[in-house]
Amino acid sequence: MxxxxxxxxxxxxxxxxxxxxxxxxxxxxIQSITEGAVEEKGAEVIDCGxxxxxxxxxxxxxxxxxxxxxxxxxxLPLHRxxxxxxxxxxxxxxxxxxxxxxxxxxxxxxRRGIASFSDMYMFEDSVAEAVLETGIKANLAxxxxxxxxxLDPATDSRLAEAIALADRYHLANDGALKVDFSLHAEYTNxxxxxxxxxxxxxxHGLLMQLHLSETEEEHLACIERHGKTPSAFFxxxxxxxxxxxxxxxxxxxxxxxxxxxxxxxxxxxxxxxxLKLGSGVMKLRxxxxxxxxxxxxxxxxxxxNRLDVLREMQTAAILHKGISRDPxxxxxxxLLPLATENGAKAQGRLDCGKIMIGxxxxxxxxxxxxxxxxxxYDDHAMLAYSAESADVRLTMVDGRILYRNGEYTSIDEERLxxxxxxxxxxxxx
Amino acid sequence: MxxxxxxxxxxxxxxxxxxxxxxxxxxxxIQSITEGAVEEKGAEVIDCGxxxxxxxxxxxxxxxxxxxxxxxxxxLPLHRxxxxxxxxxxxxxxxxxxxxxxxxxxxxxxRRGIASFSDMYMFEDSVAEAVLETGIKANLAxxxxxxxxxLDPATDSRLAEAIALADRYHLANDGALKVDFSLHAEYTNxxxxxxxxxxxxxxHGLLMQLHLSETEEEHLACIERHGKTPSAFFxxxxxxxxxxxxxxxxxxxxxxxxxxxxxxxxxxxxxxxxLKLGSGVMKLRxxxxxxxxxxxxxxxxxxxNRLDVLREMQTAAILHKGISRDPxxxxxxxLLPLATENGAKAQGRLDCGKIMIGxxxxxxxxxxxxxxxxxxYDDHAMLAYSAESADVRLTMVDGRILYRNGEYTSIDEERLxxxxxxxxxxxxx
Numbered sequence: 001m002x003x004x005x006x007x008x009x010x011x012x013x014x015x016x017x018x019x020x021x022x023x024x025x026x027x028x029x030i031q032s033i034t035e036g037a038v039e040e041k042g043a044e045v046i047d048c049g050x051x052x053x054x055x056x057x058x059x060x061x062x063x064x065x066x067x068x069x070x071x072x073x074x075x076l077p078l079h080r081x082x083x084x085x086x087x088x089x090x091x092x093x094x095x096x097x098x099x100x101x102x103x104x105x106x107x108x109x110x111r112r113g114i115a116s117f118s119d120m121y122m123f124e125d126s127v128a129e130a131v132l133e134t135g136i137k138a139n140l141a142x143x144x145x146x147x148x149x150x151l152d153p154a155t156d157s158r159l160a161e162a163i164a165l166a167d168r169y170h171l172a173n174d175g176a177l178k179v180d181f182s183l184h185a186e187y188t189n190x191x192x193x194x195x196x197x198x199x200x201x202x203x204h205g206l207l208m209q210l211h212l213s214e215t216e217e218e219h220l221a222c223i224e225r226h227g228k229t230p231s232a233f234f235x236x237x238x239x240x241x242x243x244x245x246x247x248x249x250x251x252x253x254x255x256x257x258x259x260x261x262x263x264x265x266x267x268x269x270x271x272x273x274x275l276k277l278g279s280g281v282m283k284l285r286x287x288x289x290x291x292x293x294x295x296x297x298x299x300x301x302x303x304x305n306r307l308d309v310l311r312e313m314q315t316a317a318i319l320h321k322g323i324s325r326d327p328x329x330x331x332x333x334x335l336l337p338l339a340t341e342n343g344a345k346a347q348g349r350l351d352c353g354k355i356m357i358g359x360x361x362x363x364x365x366x367x368x369x370x371x372x373x374x375x376x377y378d379d380h381a382m383l384a385y386s387a388e389s390a391d392v393r394l395t396m397v398d399g400r401i402l403y404r405n406g407e408y409t410s411i412d413e414e415r416l417x418x419x420x421x422x423x424x425x426x427x428x429x
Numbered sequence: 430m431x432x433x434x435x436x437x438x439x440x441x442x443x444x445x446x447x448x449x450x451x452x453x454x455x456x457x458x459i460q461s462i463t464e465g466a467v468e469e470k471g472a473e474v475i476d477c478g479x480x481x482x483x484x485x486x487x488x489x490x491x492x493x494x495x496x497x498x499x500x501x502x503x504x505l506p507l508h509r510x511x512x513x514x515x516x517x518x519x520x521x522x523x524x525x526x527x528x529x530x531x532x533x534x535x536x537x538x539x540r541r542g543i544a545s546f547s548d549m550y551m552f553e554d555s556v557a558e559a560v561l562e563t564g565i566k567a568n569l570a571x572x573x574x575x576x577x578x579x580l581d582p583a584t585d586s587r588l589a590e591a592i593a594l595a596d597r598y599h600l601a602n603d604g605a606l607k608v609d610f611s612l613h614a615e616y617t618n619x620x621x622x623x624x625x626x627x628x629x630x631x632x633h634g635l636l637m638q639l640h641l642s643e644t645e646e647e648h649l650a651c652i653e654r655h656g657k658t659p660s661a662f663f664x665x666x667x668x669x670x671x672x673x674x675x676x677x678x679x680x681x682x683x684x685x686x687x688x689x690x691x692x693x694x695x696x697x698x699x700x701x702x703x704l705k706l707g708s709g710v711m712k713l714r715x716x717x718x719x720x721x722x723x724x725x726x727x728x729x730x731x732x733x734n735r736l737d738v739l740r741e742m743q744t745a746a747i748l749h750k751g752i753s754r755d756p757x758x759x760x761x762x763x764l765l766p767l768a769t770e771n772g773a774k775a776q777g778r779l780d781c782g783k784i785m786i787g788x789x790x791x792x793x794x795x796x797x798x799x800x801x802x803x804x805x806y807d808d809h810a811m812l813a814y815s816a817e818s819a820d821v822r823l824t825m826v827d828g829r830i831l832y833r834n835g836e837y838t839s840i841d842e843e844r845l846x847x848x849x850x851x852x853x854x855x856x857x858x
Contacts, residue, residue, distance in 0.1 A: 070803070071810040075760045108800045216754075275751030276814070278758070305814035306801055315744075322704030325645075329707070331504045371537045372735050374499070375853040381500040385705070385734040390819030424804040 002026045002043040008053035011379055025361040028399040052379055055353050056115030056362040057309035058343025061247040061268040061297025063121045064105035065098040069302040078277055099126035100423045106134045107411050108307045110403040112389035113364035120182045120209050128169045131177050135402055135410045139347045141182030141209045146193035153196035185211040186222050186230040198239035207243050207348050214248035215279050231256035240265050245346045250280045257290045266293045266346035271315045273299035284320050285329055295343040310389045313339045317384045333380040365394040431455045431472040437482035440808055454790040457828040481808055484782050485544030485791040486738035487772025490676040490697040490726025492550045493534035494527040498731040528555035529852045535563045536840050537736045539832040541818035542793030549611045549638050557598045560606050564831055564839045568776045570611030570638045575622035582625035614640040615659040616647050627668035636672045636777050643677035644708050660685035669694050674775045679709045686719045695722045695775035700744040702728035713749050714758050724772040739818045742768045746813045762809040794823040
């Protein structure tokens with residue numbers, strides 16, 4: 001199956017300086033990019049109408065099934081929100097509700113031009129099935145915790161679940177679905193368990209996802225407990241010897257930033273969730289200057305309340321200028337890589353996240369002619385400051401169009417709405 | 430002309446607890462709200478399909494014609510941005526370009542559910558004509574500056590222009606168009622001029638718009654220059670004795686906040702612009718606690734880059750939680766009044782900004798069933814955290830539908846696109 005995206009505008013770094021191009025996609029990959037005409041026979045031809053074709057967004061940290069809890073228990077202090085609302089609600093989760101809620105999340109992400117997400121949650125088999133049914137990409141991880149010093153990792157049922165998940169789904173759908181490991185966080189785990197899981201992941205070539213220094217309390221408690229920061233804790237236990245994505249990274253010290261840079265750990269910035277939960281503001285400029293790979297994530301919907309990577313990018317764009325009181329502290333064209341190729345890198349997908357010949361075709365088409373996007377002097381500025389995810393006209397994942405002009409190709413929206421209504425109602429009505 | 434908005438959901442404070450209602454609008458005002466059936470004969474009937482009907486948004490601070498400069502000169506330090514980009518570009522403005530660029534801004538605002546805006550700029554006659562043609566509401570002000578100590582306000586041509594604007598347009602279109610006065614800011618004006626203009630406005634019953642303590646530099650320079658803050662400067666000159674909207678208010682001291690509260694000055698919060706320009710973060714919680722009327726504004730598009738009051742509200746919602754590190758510091762249902770009735774109050778429109786019988790019918794319909802808005806446990810949380818302005822289905826101003834489902838009733842979008850293309854190209858291509 002060959003698809004031609006004709007009359008597309010690419011960003012300036014692609015070298016066509018605003019002149020319309022034809023992008024040909026075949027066997028999941030970008031086969032050619034040309035200003036000239038291409039043979040259309042036998043191909044599906046999409047006229048992009050001069051709109052902006054960009055690499056699709058990557059959501060490098062989320063808990064997809066938390067769509068169930070959108071708007072539930074708002075505006076509470078963090079511990080009350082978790083203990084009185086979220087944890088009790090999560091006790092009621094089932095494989096079925098996680099499956100439906102994840103499909104709901106995927107439907108939202110595809111509309112917003114997101115081609116892939118990293119997930120840390122439970123019932124990940126249900127998540128995996130939703131991913132395979134819809135054709136989106138994902139790195140899925142069963143979240144691991146350990147509180148009992150006598151717990152033998154070799155006999156831990158959660159770890160067994162994580163291993164079974166990897167055995168069953170890792171590299172399914174031609175690698176679109178990957179299974180990662182996940183140590184939930186330092187404050188929910190014991191050293192011997194972290195060491196074991198880190199070693200296991202490394203030996204099996206699996207990536208690691210974890211939460212790192214999200215709140216000041218958590219960061220300081222770790223220093224109190226272990227005499228070192230969470231970053232040093234994980235580094236010393238060898239966890240960072242497997243490629244790791246660390247969500248939040250709000251309270252990192254300069255030494256922590258150096259550790260992440262040295263170990264090649266991705267810091268996943270979740271600005272909306274960090275603001276909404278009152279956690280604080282990541283030192284984005286410092287991390288970038290230190291050479292850390294920074295990607296963007298939405299976190300769960302319960303603390304956001306959207307799965308919208310473009311919004312995360314735009315929030316980052318203005319937030320760090322405002323906090324540093326320097327409007328030049330971030331430049332528009334620095335932002336898109338955070339939302340695209342850096343996320344792909346975090347997921348170990350080195351052939352994704354860029355528009356170039358040979359790359360996997362994860363593409364998003366943005367309406368450049370919406371009233372709020374004109375005039376346009378610079379497409380990077382349009383993406384950073386004026387566009388919105390409702391401007392997404394098409395989302396392609398591995399060469400397959402999954403969303404176009406309000407319609408899904410792999411999701412029966414009416415059925416999903418019917419099933420979701422039932423599931424949502426079961427929880428809170 | 431009678432319009433019935435049937436099957437609408439109202440916010441909980443309206444007393445119907447989610448049950449669908451019929452809202453009847455006649456003679457520009459809300460005539461009835463009922464759960465029962467209403468006589469539809471001779472009326473225009475709109476089925477709201479259970480969607481959320483809210484008061485329309487008020488944009489309490491903007492420079493509408495700056496749509497011309499969207500995306501122009503991004504990511505520069507403030508003084509370079511102004512001196513190298515914006516001021517030279519503004520030198521090229523004409524009555525025609527301001528007229529077209531303002532209509533473009535109005536088209537964007539109507540799509541986003543905005544019924545009224547406060548404007549401070551030049552060529553305000555052209556702005557006024559655009560307002561009258563489109564039927565939107567606005568409070569327009571010719572921005573006044575004074576640098577020459579020998580300037581006699583009585584013979585100042587800019588002030589003469591402002592007075593002529595008021596004579597010609599104040600209370601046009603049955604009060605939908607109002608003319609305010611505007612002292613641009615403390616740092617662009619001299620005391621004797623401010624005193625004169627303030628007195629003139631008070632004597633003629635006109636409101637005042639100004640910029641106040643937007644940057645720390647400006648705030649400190651005023652203290653250096655006059656031995657007092659900008660708030661004390663204007664208060665002491667009697668300017669605040671006329672009802673005033675003060676944009677930005679980022680650097681107010683506690684004493685300044687007390688002055689605003691005592692004088693009934695509206696503080697217009699422009700969180701996106703303040704972040705993007707690196708100006709800092711207004712102390713919103715303190716202002717609210719002091720009883721100051723706080724409204725929301727977008728500022729000009731050049732520093733935003735959208736005219737999107739809902740986005741300002743949502744940015745405020747998360748920003749102040751994040752900065753204070755207290756997720757309970759603002760509660761979802763505190764936010765909508767900033768975007769609606771407080772803006773109406775700032776414009777001296779006391780019969781606007783609320784859904785109640787007898788109020789002017791400025792209404793916006795929000796899609797409650799978008800995937801990203803479900804599930805919904807609380808409509809205020811939906812507005813504060815998940816909805817987006819692309820969810821606006823209808824915008825009504827003074828009982829007249831100006832926008833519905835992508836179509837304008839008072840703007841010829843194709844003609845506007847044609848005219849704008851010409852104007853945009855003239856400036857920067």
